[in-house]
Amino acid sequence: MSTGSMPANEPPLRADARRNRRRLLDATIALVLEQGGEPSRDAVAQRAGTGVVTLYRHFPDQQSLLRAVVLDVVDRTIEQGELALAESATGGDAVRRYLHASIDTGLGVVNIVHGLLDDTAWPDRLAAARDLLDRLTEAARRDGAIGPDVGPTDLALASIRFCRPLAIGLDPDAERAIAHRQLDHYLDGLLDSGR
Amino acid sequence: MSTGSMPANEPPLRADARRNRRRLLDATIALVLEQGGEPSRDAVAQRAGTGVVTLYRHFPDQQSLLRAVVLDVVDRTIEQGELALAESATGGDAVRRYLHASIDTGLGVVNIVHGLLDDTAWPDRLAAARDLLDRLTEAARRDGAIGPDVGPTDLALASIRFCRPLAIGLDPDAERAIAHRQLDHYLDGLLDSGR
DNA sequence: ATGAAACGGAGTATAATCCTCCGTTTACTG
DNA sequence: CAGTAAACGGAGGATTATACTCCGTTTCAT
Incomplete structure (x- = not known):
């Protein structure tokens, strides 16, 4: 599984x-x-x-490789997202945990590769991913962690932004550390957590 | 000039x-x-x-092109940074304005291209840039906008992160709009502004 | 108007990329 | 612990992209 x-x-x-x-x-x-x-x-x-x-x-061929990559990444990310949603105390925490996980699973590839595929061979996963984002947003909004101007798109775009390496010759560990740190600051601003 | x-x-x-x-x-x-x-x-x-x-x-040759690009971008960014520092009411505002400007000038290229150049043909600009970041950090810290755990490096890395396009086929306008929006949320978290 | 500077399209040499043949190595089965 | 089939990797040829130049035409400045 x-x-x-x-x-x-x-x-x-x-x-x-x-x-x-x-x-x-x-x-x-x-x-x-x-x-x-x-x-x-x-x-x-x-x-x-x-x-x-x-x-x-x-x-x-290239298509089958890219397709396999997308399936792999999406599945692992959705799995993490469901866990985050099930185990987190608050909606804000769930969003936070999900986005951090998406950095580690490399979710950014999906959006990059998406345009290179001629078919959408995984409508089910796409629907599942969308649904997950919707439920995360919903949970965070219910807990008052985000306002009405923040939506699922913000979460999707954030995962893309913070997944991408900076391309300045850092080793993977430093790269990941920076991404997580920056994401934390971003979330501090996005989620009016606590305060 | x-x-x-x-x-x-x-x-x-x-x-x-x-x-x-x-x-x-x-x-x-x-x-x-x-x-x-x-x-x-x-x-x-x-x-x-x-x-x-x-x-x-x-x-x-490629070197002269990349060198010219770096000089161009750095000069325009420093210019904007000095303006931000001179005209902003608070240190936090200066940081905010500088980073937004760096998205528009495309500062991210410098860090990407840096590794491709075999010489550092612009030690003066590099020093000026570092100095600017230091003064921005100093100003923000003096105003209580950032804590001791946030330094010039955070500003530099933020400019790289938010300058890079998302590579998902967006038009430049949408791309810039997203970058500015995300940067704002990031800064809301980085600068404990007001609160 | 005229000379000089700058321009672009077409074309060739070079390097990267794609993809396959075939002898060798590695994992499973009885 | 063999034996067999599956999986492996290196070398090489076909194809494509990239780097760079020649030369007739256009554009700017005086």
């Missing part, structure tokens, strides 16, 4: 294949976030520490 | 040359911000609405 986007009724993958598939997805996510566009096949394979052939075996 | 980065003791440029130079700089700034790396020559020329030759005539 938490295995990301695995089509269920397929012959089960061998262990190394499964590992490499995961690495390819992670490499693609990182490259898309860093460069903001379609990464080259060679670059993906190199980043993943795998041969180019492996990439082609798992994902015959 | 407000003509951007014009080397003073050179033969004066013809009117069309000056115009094209400006367009090339703007195109480069936009492309660097959108793609986060070295844009191709053809792309720059096309975006500027000029021929490739014109690009080569003004900037013989």
Whole structure:
């Protein structure tokens, strides 16, 4: 269930294949976030520490790779969002926790890659994501954490903004730390928390 | 004085040359911000609405182009920052006004391009920029707008974060509007203004 | 009007990218 | 602990993008 986007009724993958598939997805996510566009096949394979052939075996064309990436990221993010909504004490906390999680899952890729896909092969996930954002907004509004001028779009745009690397040669750890810190300040302003 | 980065003791440029130079700089700034790396020559020329030759005539190699871009952006941003510092009622207001201005000048390019330059051909501007950030921080701290945990680095990183386009196919106007809105929320959190 | 400076389109050399063949290595099964 | 099938990676050729230049035309300044 938490295995990301695995089509269920397929012959089960061998262990190394499964590992490499995961690495390819992670490499693609990182490259898309860093460069903001379609990464080259060679670059993906190199980043993943795998041969180019492996990439082609798992994902015959760019479309299937990007589709898999989107499914993977969206699923992991929605999962985190549902947890946030279920376990947080207040609506504001849920929003806060969800956005921080979206930085770690790399949600930003979805919006970047979206325009490169010719089909919308995941209307269900899109609906689920929208619905999640709506419920997060609703919860925060009910608790008085946000005013009427703040909507689901603000949350979506925030996740895009803070997911993107700064592209100034920082190592991933520093990059993430900065993103979380900035997001916290942003949320301090967005949510009139406590005060 | 407000003509951007014009080397003073050179033969004066013809009117069309000056115009094209400006367009090339703007195109480069936009492309660097959108793609986060070295844009191709053809792309720059096309975006500027000029021929490739014109690009080569003004900037013989990539280095000179990037250097010119940095000088241009830094100068215009510093100018705005000094104005903000001089004319704002409070330190917090100065910080706010400076960061909003940096979105419009495109300051983000400097940090992105910085790593692509092999020399630091503008130690004076770098010093001036640092100094400006220090004075802005100092002013805001004196007015109680920021605590001791917020420093000049936060301002620099914020300008990078909010300068970068979201890369989701928005038109420039929408892009800028979102950036300003998000920056405002961020600053509401960063500066414990008023409250 | 005239000379000089600036311009753009077309074209070639170079580098990056895409994609496949095939011998080797790695994981599962009895 | 074999044996087999699946998965792997490096090398290489076809295709595409990028960098840069020649030269006839247009635009500006006097």
